Amino acid sequence: MKVVPGGGAAVSGPLSRKLQGFGRLEEADAAALAMVEAGTRLVPSGTDLVREGDRPEGMIAITEGFACRYKLRENGARQIMAYLVPGDVCDFDASVLNRMDHTIGTLSTCRVARVAPEASRDLRARPAVAGGLRMAALVDEAILREWIMNLGRRSAVERLAHLFCELLVRLRAVGLTLGNSYDLPITQLDLADTTGMTSVHVNRSLGELKRAGLIERKGRRLTLTELERLMEMAEFRPNYLHREMPEAA
Numbered sequence: 001m002k003v004v005p006g007g008g009a010a011v012s013g014p015l016s017r018k019l020q021g022f023g024r025l026e027e028a029d030a031a032a033l034a035m036v037e038a039g040t041r042l043v044p045s046g047t048d049l050v051r052e053g054d055r056p057e058g059m060i061a062i063t064e065g066f067a068c069r070y071k072l073r074e075n076g077a078r079q080i081m082a083y084l085v086p087g088d089v090c091d092f093d094a095s096v097l098n099r100m101d102h103t104i105g106t107l108s109t110c111r112v113a114r115v116a117p118e119a120s121r122d123l124r125a126r127p128a129v130a131g132g133l134r135m136a137a138l139v140d141e142a143i144l145r146e147w148i149m150n151l152g153r154r155s156a157v158e159r160l161a162h163l164f165c166e167l168l169v170r171l172r173a174v175g176l177t178l179g180n181s182y183d184l185p186i187t188q189l190d191l192a193d194t195t196g197m198t199s200v201h202v203n204r205s206l207g208e209l210k211r212a213g214l215i216e217r218k219g220r221r222l223t224l225t226e227l228e229r230l231m232e233m234a235e236f237r238p239n240y241l242h243r244e245m246p247e248a249a
Contacts, residue, residue, distance in 0.1 A: 013037035014174040015061050018087035019132030021173050021243065029128050036119070037063050040111040048105045049090070049112060056100055058117045060090040065110030066185055070193070071102050080194040082144060083107075085167070087174040089115075089133060108185035135242070142240040151196050154234070156205040159195040162234035164215065164224060169238045181223035 016033045019025060025033070040063050043049070049060055049067065067084040081102065084090060090104055106112075115123070124130045143166070150159045164184075171182045188206070192199040209215045214230045216223045224230055 014063055014087035014176070015089065017174045018136065019129060022132040022135040023128055025128050025132070029126050032123060032126060032129065036061055036113050036115055036123075040064075040113045043106050043110045043112045045106050045108050045110075048103055050100055050104050052100050052103045054100045055098065056091055057114075058120050059115040060104065061113040061115060062086055062088050062090070063111045063113060066107040067104060067110055067112075068107050068190075068194075069102050069104055078193045079196075080190065081147070082140065083167070083194075085170055085174075086176060088140075089136060107187075107190050139240075139242055142242070146240050156195070156197055156201055157208050158234050159197075160191065160202070160205050160209060161214065161230050162236050163191075163194065164222065165227070165231050165234055165236040166238075166241070168224060168227070169241050169243055173243055179223075180225070180227050181221055183220045184217070184222040185220050 013034060015037055016025065016030050019033065020030075040061075043065075045065075050056065052071065062084045063086055065086070067088075067090075068080045069082040069084070069090075070078050070080045072078050084104070123133070146162070146166070150162055154162060167184070168177060168180060168182060171177050176182060188199045188202045191197075192202045195202065197205070206215070206217070209230075210217070212226075212229075214224070214226045214233070216225050230236070
C-alpha cells in the first residue's frame with residue numbers, strides 16, 4: 001500500500017475513502033479497512049441484511065449499490081429512513097442493543113461486508129478508524145434530522161431536489177460521481193417510500209424537475225443539470241454532512 005505525503009495512506013475502497021475524509025488514516029489503518037472491503041459478497045436487490053427484532057451481530061459495510069433502513073406498518077406500508085451508499089457502515093453501536101428496532105435491506109444489487117464482533121473491536125482499537133466511524137455515525141444522525149425536515153416542511157419537488165443534492169455530495173466523497181451525475185439504482189416506488197409520496201406523485205414531481213431543466217435521468221444515471229438552481233430550490237446546504245460542496249470532477 002502506498003503512503004501519501006504526511007504519513008497517511010493512499011486509499012482506494014469507498015469505506016477507506018469515506019473515513020479518510022474525516023481524518024488522516026495511517027497505512028496500517030487503511031490496510032485493516034482494505035481487509036474488510038476484500039471480504040464482501042454480492043447480495044441481490046430486495047434482500048434483508050438484518051431484520052427488526054434480530055440480534056445485531058457486528059457491523060455491515062456497503063461497498064457497492066444502495067441499501068436502506070426501513071420500517072413496515074402492519075398493512076405493509078414501508079417508510080425508508082436512510083439510504084446506505086458505498087462507504088457506509090451500518091450499526092457502529094448496534095452491539096449495545098438486544099434487538100434491532102428496524103430493518104436494513106438492499107435497494108439494488110449490493111456488495112456487502114459483514115464485520116464480525118471481534119473484527120469490529122479490532123477496528124475500534126485504531127484511534128483514527130474509530131474516530132472516523134464515530135464521525136460517520138454523527139453524520140447519519142444529522143442526515144436523519146434533515147430528512148425529517150424534508151418530510152415535514154418541504155414540498156414534493158423540494159424533497160426530491162434536496163435528496164438528489166445530498167446524494168451528489170455523499171457519492172462524490174467516495175469517488176462515485178462524474179461531474180454532477182451519478183448512478184441512482186432505485187425505483188420511483190423507493191423514492192415514494194422515502195419522501196412520503198405516492199409513486200404517481202413522485203413521477204409527476206420528477207417530470208416537473210425535468211421540465212424545469214434541473215435534472216436529467218437516463219436509465220439509472222441521474223444528472224443534476226442545473227446544480228446551483230436545484231440547491232437554491234431545496235435550500236440545500238451541505239453543512240449537516242460536515243463536508244464542503246466539492247467541485248465537480
